[in-house]
Amino acid sequence: MGKIFIIDVSKCIGCMSCVISCKDEYVGNDWSPYSKPQPEYGQFWIKVDTRERGSIPKVKVSYIPILCMHCDNPPCMKVCLTGAITKRPDGIVLIDPNKCNGCRPLGIDKPLCAEACPYNVIYFNSELGIAQKCTGCAHLLDDPDWKYGPRCYDACPTGAIIYGDEDESRIKELIKEADVIGREYGTKPRVYYLGLPKPFIAGCVVDLKEKEVVIGAKVTALDLYTGKKYEVYTDELGDFWFKDLEWNHRYLIKIEKSGYKDKILGVYLTSKDINVGTINLEKA
């Protein structure tokens, strides 16, 4: 009966409808005892991390929505001194606004829970003196007549935000494929991710003497860590594009085409996406 979010990053178009709908639900609306009003600006119970990747003209943008992970091993709950943070049987982690004192008696700027959260999704409301974060729209989910699920899920035009119960077979299947962000924190998030970006290496192969792109050249990328070899052919625009490589691996790139001299481009570290640019291939 646990609630689960699965975010398919490959479907996110960065429209911010989730962010806005979340604001719409919580700014100026008092949903006590679930939550007190979010301030007019400054808090993002769901936010979208925008990542520009590559360089002109091989550029992609990935958008990664981030919200409270409703962890099964929530660090925020462990550090809370007033017992304001609770985990419900359905997995949702809530901060009781009536019990929370924002750790103000401790004389610190940032509440302990916000400090403890590795995902940076807990905010301090200085006006009310409380910590605040995503409630999973628990006040709506508890309403048997509410049909639309959490607001961010409802407002997503592409279905990038998937929401459901861990008992559903659909959800079970998706979780098998999915990843979590920050597994190393060991917090056991209930928010899963599909299609998280993997690095690319791309370029364009040209015969600069002829001023023509080279079509059908074989480009290989050898993963120097694993020995795995990737192979693509340049397309009609002379482009090659290795997608879904592994982060922080080193790749040896080589270009071959009959009638041309082989070209070893060199070794590239995928600490970021790489556009090798225009590569001249010389006739043999």
Added chain:
Amino acid sequence: MIPTSFYNFLVESVPSKNFSSPLKEVSKEEIERIRRSKDEIRVEYLPSGLGGFGYSPPPMEVHVKNNKIIRILPCHFPNDTRVWEIRAERGVFTRPKKAVPHPHMLAYKNRVYSPTRVKYPLKRVDWSFDDPNPQNRGKSGFVRITWDEAIDIIVKMIKRIKEKYGDTTPILVQGDGHGQSGFLHTMHFYGHMLFDYLGSGWTQQIRNPDSWEGYYWGAKLVWGFDSTLGEPYQDGAWDNVLQYGEVVIFSGCDPETTAAGFSSHVSHLCEALKKAGIEIIAISPDLNYSEAVWADKWIPINPCTDAALYLAIAYVWFKEGLYDEDYVKTHCVGFEEFKKHVLGEDDGVPKTPEWAEKITGIPQWTIKALARLWAKKRTSLAVVYGGSKIRGPYSHIAGRMEAYVLAMQGLGKPGRQFLRFWVSSRLNIKDISLLPSYPEVVEEARTYIERTKYAFKVQPPPAVPLIKTLVPDAILNPPVRWWCSGAQFNVVEDLFVKYKYPPRDDHPGIRMIWNENACYTTCWHGYKFIEALRNPKIEFHLVIHPWFENDALFADLVLPALTDFEVEDLVVSARSEVVGIAYHNRCIEPIGESKSDYEIHRMIAERLAKEFNKPELIEKFPEPETILKEFYENTLVFKRYGVSWEEFKTKKKIVIYSHPTWEEWIEIKKKFGYDVYDSFMSKFYKGKSALETPSGKIEYQSTLALKHAPNDNERPPVAKWIEHDELPTSPKRKNYPFIVCSNHPRYRFHSQGDEIIWLREIYKVKGPDGYLYEGVWIHPSDAEKLGIKNGDIVMIYNDYGSTLAGAIITERIIPGAISIDHGARVDMISVDDRIDRGGAIDLLMPTPSFKYMPGEEIRVPEQVCSGILVNIKKVNINELMNKYPEAFKRKMHPIIGPITETYLIV
């Protein structure tokens, strides 16, 4: 026959039962309180777009309680609503059963309660009848006056104008802008109506086709299409592309921005292209928001140089024999003349890829490869509103060249279509619909709201027409002479009809402005308009608008209009392929003393009726209820399903029409002469229908241009390349090295919604001074040269003036260009020195007269709002603060910047 699931009523409210609480410590009283509070929530359906003109996308669901807006939800279709599906060999394609409005609509609560609202009538403090102090427009502050005083001033001004000049034609009515999309109350037309009924004339500002200039001014000559403003009809186009297409070129096409703003989100159509295995190739100066997530390739191009690319592509096709020779013989006229120009036989300049590389910035090998790919694979070209190409100087050349190259590959052949992402069921279609729909429903969606004629059609005398792009020239340098009314639904031949303003030599010209749009400064040619507004000829500038912004800063009197949430109205859903109608009650009481646009004009009409002894004026502005009922009783819901007006208003409130099944759609298409996967252009290709050009064919050489303007060197019978001052190759670039790419804004609708806090937090750039600046994209290589870092404040300037923006250093813009969206709110640091802090880039845009010698006839009065040359430099804001201390002392909201209070004298 349409099945019974043809229409559906959504549930009217969310009933309450079995409320359970999660927190054990919550008392029974608390639970009871929550339950009670939920019971008080009422559900209303509101317009979900800002396109205006009386049409909305599918209505959004608004929850209201105790005079407060609680939440805004997408439009959820009832479960039994059937949505369209297209069955092709590569899959079944459909749309979601909900319509998600653009985020500026989901954030509308923020707009309704914004501190930028105009709450009371406001008068500029140093304006008076006899001493209007025009030089202080934009500088002096405003004071609150009563409605009675405001109406007095307006009526007296109208009388003065009439007495002084003989009639009311010196009054320019600007009532043609996009805006809120209620059916009646919030429309921008009523000034025209008022003067029309008064009978003594007015100057009718005629809205130019500001988001597809190049198609209107150019492509229309090639393939006709009057009613679509110059783009091929879209009937069945998606069926064809999803069945046959291999490549779709996004020519500056950004459906996630512009189509979503108009029709609610259309991501499902981008997804359909991908699902069908179609390759998306983007050609644009910037990697726009749709291209960044959907495109497989991006070919960066210098802004507004697409005509050169098209010429070079044609060159490759000629040289390599890669075009459809039969098609151009049977379906086109004047092709040989075009060929001569491409090969340089007429001007000695062969339009080679090497030639185009210098202009477009695209490597010649890419141009050649693209040309071959386009010829080999079934390629369509997709657009939606805008893209830099179609809104720059001489965009008519790009429009015509695009049509030329599409025709060379046999436009209308399977998978070779012109695809438009705006999925309105009303426009851009000839016979059926662009996505499967019942003809009856399409017919209903196309119901003409008569009032829109004032924006789109030239009104008979005593109205005097003036094209919107030439308003500043008409004030500053009369007389102006130009070709074409600019009216959107006119005949192609109007392109050659001559107009003049003032209409007669003894006419006083514009003396008073009735401004219902309030966005000319930020969406047209701002500094020139400001100059015109400060000209002593302008005795009175009235602005009617809900928010104190842009043109309102330069007003003499501002009347507080209200939002759709503060009034009861109909919502006509016809800006999407999902058609329906809804009624909403007033959600909240009007903010301050605001009144609806309709009510304001009705009040003025009542006073004018007395003053001018014209009692019939009152009848022309009937009770709103009468108008709503009359319109409703012409809908299918009433005529076919017999739902009475009272029942609709109180119980049903919303109707969404289902789409046909695929089998039904095939039948519908057959009835109209379309085969299963035919588009309108397939019919033309198959010889089943003619185009609306004089020859009925695609005209490389325009019959009309040949007849009316054979010697026009700007727009000759066959389009030709023109070197001009704003090109990347221009000598002017020494002083102004950057070309502006300016698109429709991602998080606004043109100028609308720039005050929304929740969106500003996301997309504006916070300067070192804490002010939120409009972002400008600069390529890292350019930024490095100029010492500009991410988040720095930069000044963008040309001969017209300057504006400030926040630097966004990005790989998403071609080097040598900058990208900044239009429509940011004007925030003047100095009106005299022309420095704006708001990032309103259109302040720097020229009016079309810039292409001609003084006094010369303006043959193509197109709007230029992209593709001009500017320079940029890093700004030390402290220097500006020291120089203009007053500007920086004003009251500012930490996120919004200037608010209404900023401009008030307390």
